[in-house]
Amino acid sequence: xxxxxxxxxxxxxxxxxxxxxxxxxxxxxxxxxxxxxxxxxxxxxxxxxxxxxxxxxxxxxxxxxxxxxxxxxxxxxxxxxxxxxxxxxxxxxxxxxxxxxxxxxxxxxxxxxxxxxxxxxxxxxxxxxxxxxxxxxxxxxxxxxxxxxxxxxxxxxxxxxxxxxxxxxxxxxxxxxxxxxxxxxxxxxxxxxxxxxxxxxxxxxxxxxxxxxxxxxxxxxxxxxxxxxxxxxxxxxxxxxxxxxxxxxxxxxxxxxxxxxxxxxxxxxxxxxxxxxxxxxxxxxxxxxxxxxxxxxxxxxxxxxxxxxxxxx
Numbered sequence: 001x002x003x004x005x006x007x008x009x010x011x012x013x014x015x016x017x018x019x020x021x022x023x024x025x026x027x028x029x030x031x032x033x034x035x036x037x038x039x040x041x042x043x044x045x046x047x048x049x050x051x052x053x054x055x056x057x058x059x060x061x062x063x064x065x066x067x068x069x070x071x072x073x074x075x076x077x078x079x080x081x082x083x084x085x086x087x088x089x090x091x092x093x094x095x096x097x098x099x100x101x102x103x104x105x106x107x108x109x110x111x112x113x114x115x116x117x118x119x120x121x122x123x124x125x126x127x128x129x130x131x132x133x134x135x136x137x138x139x140x141x142x143x144x145x146x147x148x149x150x151x152x153x154x155x156x157x158x159x160x161x162x163x164x165x166x167x168x169x170x171x172x173x174x175x176x177x178x179x180x181x182x183x184x185x186x187x188x189x190x191x192x193x194x195x196x197x198x199x200x201x202x203x204x205x206x207x208x209x210x211x212x213x214x215x216x217x218x219x220x221x222x223x224x225x226x227x228x229x230x231x232x233x234x235x236x237x238x239x240x241x242x243x244x245x246x247x248x249x250x251x252x253x254x255x256x257x258x259x260x261x262x263x264x265x266x267x268x269x270x271x272x273x274x275x276x277x278x279x280x281x282x283x284x285x286x287x288x289x290x291x292x293x294x295x296x297x298x299x300x301x302x303x304x305x306x307x308x309x310x311x312x313x
Contacts, residue, residue: 053096053277054094054095054098054264054279054280055094055098055280055281055282056099056100057088058281059081059099059100059101059102059103059144060100060103062104063110063140064078064107065077065109066079077110078113081114082113082117084281085121087282088121089125094127095273096127096129096130096271097129097130098131098260098264098279099129099147099148100134101131101137101141101144101145102133102135102136103141103144104139104141104161105138105139105142106139106140107140108140111141111144114147115146116147119147122147122149128271130148130151130266131144131145131150131151131152132153132259132263133145133151133154133254134154134157134260135158137153137157137158138159139161139162143219145254150255150266151253151254151255151256152254152255152257152260152262152263152266153245153254153256153257153258154257154259155245155246156244156245157244158243158244159243159244159245159253160242160248160253161240161241161242162220162223162237162238162239162240163219163238164215164216164219168194169196170198182195182197182198190204194208220234220235220238237253245257264278264279
């Protein structure tokens, strides 16, 4: 089928789906609104409920910039989380914020940027932040959890994995066997330092390791500051090991073992919130987000390419 034909078919399908959007509608919440949409079964069915004093942001999946989502998954990226945080900041009804985390981590810059955004949010609003870790809150996701005033996790949640990793595939020997020669023209000695077609030199190994070590020290500093550890303890815990929620509690990596509901109950009691308060999201209509994921049709024909990224996972 030709590309033009596929595009036409997709457009027609979208037009048909958009006509059904009223049946899936859920009230959008702009940054100036004070009525967030409820995160519950009712929200999935498109039902509206009264706003709550407990806001929630779902930190799900890889932590990264620029993921526009797809037909099965609404947009989930640092940009979307920052938008939600901005909307929550402008809502004076919010008295507590829960970061619901279920992520293995992601890129360094993305994790740092959201961490700093939450820190700034707390300074501006004096609203307490609680992290609630579901299955996993490791590496960059744990970095984000460190921005919270209190961290909850389930007994069997995976916590920690505090460290930095950088790697790529090396096809040099395979290329030689196949008679493949990769020719490169570069403007600087280290421009192709992470090329998959050659083995790095000893000097390049040192450069890359120094970069990873530097980021690791940044992570250790955040860990020590956020959890009140001395440097030796922070370095000992930041060895890449994964802990259960129970182990993490014993080591001081989290504050409480418990579910999302336990975190909500804690917020109500600790901050004198209404008994009927339930966590609500500032994220808009999920159906419209699904539709928006098609705004770049060229992505349907894009080709995946390998890239090297320093990751916290």
